[in-house]
Amino acid sequence: MFRLLTRDLRLAVRAGGGFGLGLAFFLLVAVLVPLGVGPEGAVLARIAPGILWVGALLACLLSLDRIFALDFEDGSLDLLATSPMPLEGVVAVKSLAHWLVTGVPLVLVSPVLGVLLNLPVQGYGWLVLSLALGTPALSVIGAFGAALTVGVKRGGLLLSLLVLPLYVPTLIFGAEVVKRGAAGLTVGTPVLLLAGITLGAAALLPFASAAALRVNLR
Amino acid sequence: MLLSVSDLAVARGGVTVLEGMTFGVAAGQALILRGPNGAGKTTLLRTLAGLQPAVAGAVSVPPEAMAYAAHADGIKAVLTVAENLEFWAAVHGTRGIGAALEAMDLVGLRNRRGAHLSAGQKRRLGLARLLVTGRPVWLLDEPTVSLDVASVALFAGVVRGHLAGGGAALIATHVDLGLGEAVVLDLSAFKARAAAGTGAFDEAFG
Numbered sequence: 001m002f003r004l005l006t007r008d009l010r011l012a013v014r015a016g017g018g019f020g021l022g023l024a025f026f027l028l029v030a031v032l033v034p035l036g037v038g039p040e041g042a043v044l045a046r047i048a049p050g051i052l053w054v055g056a057l058l059a060c061l062l063s064l065d066r067i068f069a070l071d072f073e074d075g076s077l078d079l080l081a082t083s084p085m086p087l088e089g090v091v092a093v094k095s096l097a098h099w100l101v102t103g104v105p106l107v108l109v110s111p112v113l114g115v116l117l118n119l120p121v122q123g124y125g126w127l128v129l130s131l132a133l134g135t136p137a138l139s140v141i142g143a144f145g146a147a148l149t150v151g152v153k154r155g156g157l158l159l160s161l162l163v164l165p166l167y168v169p170t171l172i173f174g175a176e177v178v179k180r181g182a183a184g185l186t187v188g189t190p191v192l193l194l195a196g197i198t199l200g201a202a203a204l205l206p207f208a209s210a211a212a213l214r215v216n217l218r
Numbered sequence: 219m220l221l222s223v224s225d226l227a228v229a230r231g232g233v234t235v236l237e238g239m240t241f242g243v244a245a246g247q248a249l250i251l252r253g254p255n256g257a258g259k260t261t262l263l264r265t266l267a268g269l270q271p272a273v274a275g276a277v278s279v280p281p282e283a284m285a286y287a288a289h290a291d292g293i294k295a296v297l298t299v300a301e302n303l304e305f306w307a308a309v310h311g312t313r314g315i316g317a318a319l320e321a322m323d324l325v326g327l328r329n330r331r332g333a334h335l336s337a338g339q340k341r342r343l344g345l346a347r348l349l350v351t352g353r354p355v356w357l358l359d360e361p362t363v364s365l366d367v368a369s370v371a372l373f374a375g376v377v378r379g380h381l382a383g384g385g386a387a388l389i390a391t392h393v394d395l396g397l398g399e400a401v402v403l404d405l406s407a408f409k410a411r412a413a414a415g416t417g418a419f420d421e422a423f424g
Contacts, residue, residue: 003308007297014296075290079347082267082286083309218270 008097029055030113049178103135126181226275253405259390291344295333
């Protein structure tokens with residue numbers, strides 16, 4: 001299992017693209033939105049939580065099809081499915097690798113982008129916390145979508161359409177945490193719900209993803 | 219019997235291609251699967267590997283016994299030969315890739331990246347993976363594709379060594395591997411009646 005994680009991380013680093021693309025997209029959104037909206041600080045501060053969360057979510061979506069498609073094309077997925085590792089474990093490890101490569105850089109860079117969007121000072125901690133809590137759910141849910149569409153040529157469109165509605169709860173509660181945090185309100189409820197979504201998705205979805213993969217490998 | 223199959227029927231794309239198959243493979247035995255394109259060789263091997271369910275019948279094997287080698291070798295272009303092989307060794311909980319590299323004549327290529335290998339070298343790496351799985355039953359789907367004559371002989375030697383060590387192999391191939399002791403199973407004897415009239419259709423499933 002650990003070797004699969006290190007292999008996936010090594011592949012992502014050597015092949016480039018993978019996490020650079022998501023990060024660059026996130027950066028572009030955060031840089032372009034203030035230019036498009038205009039320099040009014042109050043407006044930017046109001047939309048900052050939503051924009052940052054939507055940007056992170058779409059950046060995450062960009063690299064989802066790589067989770068299984070590359071292994072499917074070169075035959076590794078067949079070989080992993082016949083290996084001693086349970087397929088559920090393979091899915092969980094590959095989701096984790098996707099999060100480490102895509103989600104973690106987004107979390108780390110988000111405070112810098114918060115400055116560009118004039119996020120109120122008290123919101124930064126909550127921004128980082130909400131992304132750290134929410135992005136694992138994005139990776140796990142995304143892996144489920146990727147598993148469903150793994151055999152489909154050019155399945156990116158289908159994957160986005162399948163996954164976007166599943167991302168909505170994470171987006172709502174994630175942005176709500178930042179919004180309330182920035183306004184100085186209590187954030188307990190959305191934080192707990194966000195954590196609940198992530199934990200629930202991480203606990204249940206690998207089983208669904210593995211089942212979808214088994215069907216697609218036939 | 220290491221592997222025994224009774225009254226097995228397998229389907230591809232919803233069409234039953236082979237049915238009524240009953241055979242066994244003992245330790246030290248190789249079974250060559252013969253049949254024209256679309257006969258169901260790949261489908262049979264994938265079913266035995268557990269990648270797809272059987273339509274009918276039963277396959278009995280010890281758990282974790284099958285090592286499957288398909289048309290695609292599962293080689294990562296950005297990893298070196300040694301890294302590719304070490305990964306599969308780690309996944310299967312075995313140690314040491316030296317013997318496998320030597321057996322398939324890959325020692326000189328160990329630090330070469332997958333992207334820079336020729337088709338035949340990739341194939342040799344894909345077959346070396348079988349050695350690091352440590353599993354007794356090899357399911358080989360056209361193992362000699364893109365191998366030169368010397369490499370085919372090399373591979374036949376590896377298979378012979380595996381059989382001598384108590385392993386078994388099912389090999390779908392059109393090429394004579396020079397395994398004189400192997401039993402040949404002609405799959406056309408098990409062709410499913412329903413599929414008989416759809417020759418042009420199941421051609422696609424070679």
